[in-house]
Amino acid sequence: WAFTSGKRSQKPQIWPSGSKVSQRAGHEKASPIMCMDGSFVIPWTGRSRDEQKAELKTEEFDMLVVGGGATGSGCTWEAATRGLKVAQVEAADFGAGTSSRSTKLIHGGIRYLEQAVFSLDYGIFKLVLEALQERGFMLRSAPYMAKPLPIMIPLYTWWEIPYMFAGAKAYDFVARVFGNAVPPSFFINTAEAMYRFPMLKEDGLKGAMIYYDGQMNDTRMNISLVLTAAQYGACTVNYTKLCDLIKDEQGHICGAVVEDTLNGERYNVKCKGVVNATGVFADSVRQLDNPAAEPVIKPAAGVHVILPDHFSPAETGLIVPKTDDGRVLFFLPWEGTTLAGTTDSSSDITMTPAPTEQEVNFILKESAKYLDKRITRDDVLSAGAGFGGIRPLVKDLSQQNTAKLSRTHAVEATDSGLVSIMGGKWTTYRRMAEDTIDQYLKTNSEVVSHAVGPSVTEHMSLVGADRQGIVCGHKFDRISVTLRNTYNMDKLKAESLTHNYGTRALQVAELCQREPALKSRLHSKYPFIKAEVLFAVDQEYAMTVLDVLCRRTRLAFLDTEAALEATPTVVEMMGDKLGWSEEQRAAETASVKQFMQSMKCGQKQK
Numbered sequence: 001w002a003f004t005s006g007k008r009s010q011k012p013q014i015w016p017s018g019s020k021v022s023q024r025a026g027h028e029k030a031s032p033i034m035c036m037d038g039s040f041v042i043p044w045t046g047r048s049r050d051e052q053k054a055e056l057k058t059e060e061f062d063m064l065v066v067g068g069g070a071t072g073s074g075c076t077w078e079a080a081t082r083g084l085k086v087a088q089v090e091a092a093d094f095g096a097g098t099s100s101r102s103t104k105l106i107h108g109g110i111r112y113l114e115q116a117v118f119s120l121d122y123g124i125f126k127l128v129l130e131a132l133q134e135r136g137f138m139l140r141s142a143p144y145m146a147k148p149l150p151i152m153i154p155l156y157t158w159w160e161i162p163y164m165f166a167g168a169k170a171y172d173f174v175a176r177v178f179g180n181a182v183p184p185s186f187f188i189n190t191a192e193a194m195y196r197f198p199m200l201k202e203d204g205l206k207g208a209m210i211y212y213d214g215q216m217n218d219t220r221m222n223i224s225l226v227l228t229a230a231q232y233g234a235c236t237v238n239y240t241k242l243c244d245l246i247k248d249e250q251g252h253i254c255g256a257v258v259e260d261t262l263n264g265e266r267y268n269v270k271c272k273g274v275v276n277a278t279g280v281f282a283d284s285v286r287q288l289d290n291p292a293a294e295p296v297i298k299p300a301a302g303v304h305v306i307l308p309d310h311f312s313p314a315e316t317g318l319i320v321p322k323t324d325d326g327r328v329l330f331f332l333p334w335e336g337t338t339l340a341g342t343t344d345s346s347s348d349i350t351m352t353p354a355p356t357e358q359e360v361n362f363i364l365k366e367s368a369k370y371l372d373k374r375i376t377r378d379d380v381l382s383a384g385a386g387f388g389g390i391r392p393l394v395k396d397l398s399q400q401n402t403a404k405l406s407r408t409h410a411v412e413a414t415d416s417g418l419v420s421i422m423g424g425k426w427t428t429y430r431r432m433a434e435d436t437i438d439q440y441l442k443t444n445s446e447v448v449s450h451a452v453g454p455s456v457t458e459h460m461s462l463v464g465a466d467r468q469g470i471v472c473g474h475k476f477d478r479i480s481v482t483l484r485n486t487y488n489m490d491k492l493k494a495e496s497l498t499h500n501y502g503t504r505a506l507q508v509a510e511l512c513q514r515e516p517a518l519k520s521r522l523h524s525k526y527p528f529i530k531a532e533v534l535f536a537v538d539q540e541y542a543m544t545v546l547d548v549l550c551r552r553t554r555l556a557f558l559d560t561e562a563a564l565e566a567t568p569t570v571v572e573m574m575g576d577k578l579g580w581s582e583e584q585r586a587a588e589t590a591s592v593k594q595f596m597q598s599m600k601c602g603q604k605q606k
Contacts, residue, residue: 464502
């Protein structure tokens with residue numbers, strides 16, 4: 001933030017004082033926002049994509065990060081806060097791949113702890129320990145968006161009660177090493193379990209364990225990471241594909257050939273090394289560096305189906321740790337719907353994986369064992385709304401079952417200056433980034449000659465988190481109240497904006513003050529408003545209609561029919577803002593329709 005003391009006309013100062021926050025990256029085009037004490041803040045506003053693309057063409061960077069998902073954005077933020085001059089390119093939109101298709105949980109891995117105990121595997125235990133530490137970080141770094149979620153494990157045999165109780169308490173104990181980021185677990189009897197989760201099958205139920213993990217909105221978290229990196233001086237450009245690596249006479253990477261996928265323009269980027277953070281596509285970048293590199297990524301699909309909200313309470317999830325084939329079954333409340341699914345099945349590598357007929361049938365079959373009301377095809381929203389996500393597990397040739405592969409990450413460095421980060425999960429993105437930048441500085445110590453500081457991100461927060469405590473004193477319900485009282489928002493709109501933007505929700509609301517029509521909903525069933533479209537284009541690098549419908553809002557993931565109905569409005573708004581021709585508008589509409597087909601459940605497996 002830039003902020004003033006009391007009057008809008010006073011000269012602002014840039015916060016935080018003496019930090020590395022990019023002043024050149026911000027220009028004052030946002031309205032001042034009133035703080036708790038009556039002073040005003042001028043919100044930071046980032047450079048446009050065109051401005052950053054111009055820098056990408058002309059400057060030399062200490063590091064080029066390839067990949068705009070959680071890991072790549074984390075690496076960019078990590079590098080920028082250490083003082084490196086860093087650029088980031090993403091072939092599609094930020095978070096368009098696996099990072100937008102997660103289970104939305106911030107978790108340590110309670111079932112991995114069980115594996116660690118029974119196999120006496122310190123490596124798995126260390127993974128859980130690391131993930132629990134990072135769970136606490138994620139809940140602190142974006143508290144407006146990330147929240148603790150109580151999760152119920154139903155127990156249908158007496159012996160399960162002491163077993164699950166001991167396991168949940170062990171999970172609590174390990175997490176307590178890093179503070180109490182979430183409440184402790186506890187046992188509840190049958191009556192309490194039915195009160196908390198009325199859809200649960202009561203016959204034979206002996207009780208349930210309640211334990212806590214975290215929950216988030218993954219694409220909103222992803223764009224917040226990108227914006228925070230940009231705030232610290234990073235150059236972040238989406239829709240820019242890596243085509244080739246450029247090497248000097250000694251065989252060291254000195255640049256990259258990239259292509260603007262929006263207009264086909266190719267150009268060179270000068271850099272001293274490259275971080276490969278492309279997830280399931282990591283092998284393709286490794287083979288640009290060394291065509292003989294052996295593939296190491298083993299993709300594992302996680303399947304998700306969107307159900308009506310009545311299949312889970314608004315504040316409690318349900319997880320069955322082990323189904324008939326050893327996979328997990330879950331029902332999680334998310335954005336006014338129920339997210340259901342299983343995890344861990346082999347998959348081909350694709351940007352838009354969809355639940356297959358076999359996977360959907362498995363979810364319906366297993367659900368009938370635990371829910372009192374049978375889930376039918378008619379219950380699946382939007383004629384079959386669902387999505388799959390592909391995890392980039394690092395291949396172990398001795399393991400054939402993806403459910404048994406560890407989610408730990410691996411960092412690989414080559415003599416040419418390419419550092420690849422592979423594996424891992426959303427929860428541990430920051431630790432993965434820290435390890436990657438540590439390795440990058442070792443690998444490229446001769447070319448990155450200036451002083452670089454240690455990692456500081458563990459103690460930092462993301463944009464929107466009221467980092468100085470001046471806007472709402474870290475009490476984000478105050479933002480929601482302000483939106484309702486000062487900006488005349490209804491409760492659902494105010495809570496949705498606060499949850500997704502934090503203090504930046506006030507910037508969205510300021511757009512509505514200038515143009516009241518922007519307060520209207522994009523669709524009557526959901527709280528997303530028109531102002532979010534313009535904010536996404538102005539402040540969050542949205543370049544296509546799908547960027548808005550899928551990732552700046554989550555409408556396409558919640559309800560494909562509602563997203564299709566909102567498409568003409570978004571096309572008109574973005575087209576007018578970005579000067580699209582009629583042909584471009586038609587192409588955008590066609591692209592949305594094509595994408596929505598990939599969200600249909602029950603597609604036949606080839």
